[in-house]
Amino acid sequence: MKPHLTKEFASDVANRAIKRGASAADVVIRERTEFSVAVRVGEVEKLKQSTDQGLGLRVLIDGRQASVSGSDFSADAVTSLIEEAVELARLTSPDDTADLPDSQELATTIPDLDLYDEAIVRLSTEEQIEMALRAERAAQEYSNQIINFDGGGFESGRGLAILANSLGFAGEYRATSCSLISVPVAAEDGKMQRDYWYDVRRKLSEMDSPEVIGVMAAKRTLRKLGGRSVATQAVPVVFEPSMARDLLGDIFNAASGESIFRKASFLVGQLGEKIANERLTVIDDGTIRRGIGSRPFDGEGLPTRQTVVIRSGVLESYLLNTYTARKLGLNSTANAGRGLIGAPGVEAGNLYIQPGPYSQDEIIKSVSKGILITELLGFGVNIVTGDYSRSASGVWIENGELSFPVQGVTIAGNLKEMLNSIEMVGNDLDFRGSVVSPTLLIGSMTIGA
């Protein structure tokens, strides 16, 4: 154990900041070791290996706030970071709301959420290369229309996160992760298409096999071949899980305390109101064992928890850190995110939409004419107004059957109306990442073509 990668070291830095004149301070220390291999057409393309460490210090002097970060843990470098933080803070404005959490809110025990897997740490270079190559081979063997790959590979990492503050909190946890991605290219009539599939887990044993990932990547790529446009019209839209999670990301941005206290969200003032169809329940949970978004304490040292954001269509809670909660006269939901630099932000834990009763097939069968969305491009989502406009690809639905691939259209609507017209929620929830959703059917959106 390196002496500077400890809770004691972090606590000491926070306490030294107090001695230098800060009224409050917190310190984050991170270390992460990563390995990645990229393969392409049966060969290793890139091998990369790294270990990073960093220290971030935030100080407050009666509401004046500043932060500093560095990767040099030498005594001189740390001393100068502390001095610079205090000096910077003296130049900012007093902000009554800016402070550490109340000490009784801080985590007193650090639960083991089973986030660390020795099997990942023990993986050899050869094993990781082989998994990446197996996914590619499986995609290639699935169809002779798979002619190329635009990347793909395996990544593994392990990290240590330490947080300490001047109220006496000191916590640490370790976590691992591994991910596998395959990106095949298919061709038909001289036109190429690319798609991908992946898995990301905290435990190696929970990851889909390379073959399952490769075949899914191939299927997704092949179904884009021959895509064409349709007429401009308003139709029901089915978001498959990998696209519905994107929509859930928009809901997160709108429900984040940072958007709410700035009045930069269409959900401002809607707490307790019905904002979505009663079929929609959105939950954030930072405590799920082995969850990609799990952590025992948040970026300010509060114990993570489960928060129901939307219950049966009613907005029940925003997602808050200490600052945004105090701004709104509410309590933190332990969603403080914390990088090495800057004041804490708001971060989801594992954010998901509660699954409904329907299979994706049943949802598609219920649509007489519409579109299944499988890819979205562009950033045309306005969280302030809810206006939504993006470029899309997918599969046309005719009489409850998947009919032909669609490319080159836009879909548009407004999030407020979209949330209210969620007509069906799928049963296909899968924690492939930290923001996840089952298939969703939205009553009507405008297709532009």
Add this chain to the structure above:
Amino acid sequence: MSAHIRMDAVRFFFDRYGLTAGDIDKLLAAALARGGDYADLYFEYRVANAVNIEEQIVKQAAKSIAQGVGVRVIIGDKTGYAYTDEIAFDAIRQAAETASHIARTGGSKRLVGVDATPNKLNLYPVEVPVSSIELSKKIELIKHADKAARGFDSRIREVQSSINDEIKYVMIASSNGRLVGDSQPLARFGISCIADDDGNRQVGRSGGGGRVGIDFFESKMTPEYFASEAARQAITQLEAVPAPAGKMEVVLGPGWPGILLHEAVGHGLESDFNRKQSSAFCGLIGQPVASELCTVVDDGTIPDRRGSLNIDDEGEPTSRTVLIEDGILRAYMSDYLNAGLTKSARTGNGRRQSYKHIPLPRMTNTFMLAGADSKDDIIRSVKRGLYAVQFGGGQVDITNGEFAFSASEAYLIEDGKVTAPVKGATLRGNGPEALKHVTAVGNDLELDPGVGICGKEGQQVPVGVGIPTIKISEMTVGGTQK
């Protein structure tokens, strides 16, 4: 004088970390100990500052220091990479040893000892970088902006403004004997505000900067200018009507709407995708990919610009590359690896986010040359269409060519006149086809004010774009009005 400044980055690393040219040679030899065609070391020391104002108070100030060395070994089309955040001989040698594992042929390459050479270009001769300016002076500037935005209209409420600046020293040493350095200043002012008219809330955003000193914000483009621009956008959007849906004529205003080029053709013309034959532009050199009115260049050599560099992140001088000439595809943008593998010229487009990242072919400043038409004539020629002047981000699928970029300020054109503002809408097109529909190019080329960030394979780098007013006869507009 300027030659002295340019040599400073190499001296900075040698003095600060006690390294010599002999050490560098030994480290490159360690990287190639198991074989390989090429190795390089990328040293970086970066200090970044940020300060922001919100609710009329200075909410926080921040300073971060990052340092490290990335070691790369190339053999054929394979790359080994490792880095360390400790700039010391032993730590770098260990990274070199890790990176060397990509090769298994045994070391046989004869090394050329490194020799420091000055840069030819001196594109950002900033006397005092923004990162050396005292915080109180930056606070003054953002306070002016805050005041200007609030003074613009009584309906302007939440105002956030910030200055982000950095100074980055880099030193690149390669096994073919190159040893070069650069000190790269970068600064960006940004502001966003919300207009609230009885519950109708709309947002406006603006900002700019470049590889500039504080004088840029004091005299050229002031925070007050960006503030009134952001406020004007927010107020304009209060009156916005739903955007139309479907194909129509689109006129893009000059400057930042050049993001069209970045997405429609830029990424597809990066040489890695073309070497790997995964780009929709693959094999189209010499073929028409745009109307003959279109000439598109990527130019990393424009003084002061956000996307400019004296040397790219592989130590190669940047250049001006004509990508599309009178509608004909002429060249791809290349880094060391892909230029070598495709036996084409390096174009100085090898870039990386930091020492933690492997270089990739990336854009610098990408823009279309001016044409002959006046903006007014172009608008007058449209019976029914969309006039889009401000955009958020864009995205592209380089394999099928589909791209999207999202307008944040746009107006209807009816019978040759600009009329109602419309709600934000995404515009889409297909790369090799979209520019074939360009039917007019204005005489008013502008580069963007200096805010662009481009993401590729998880790496963010600063870029510039530019375009004159252009007319596209057919493009899909993603509105809600049929």
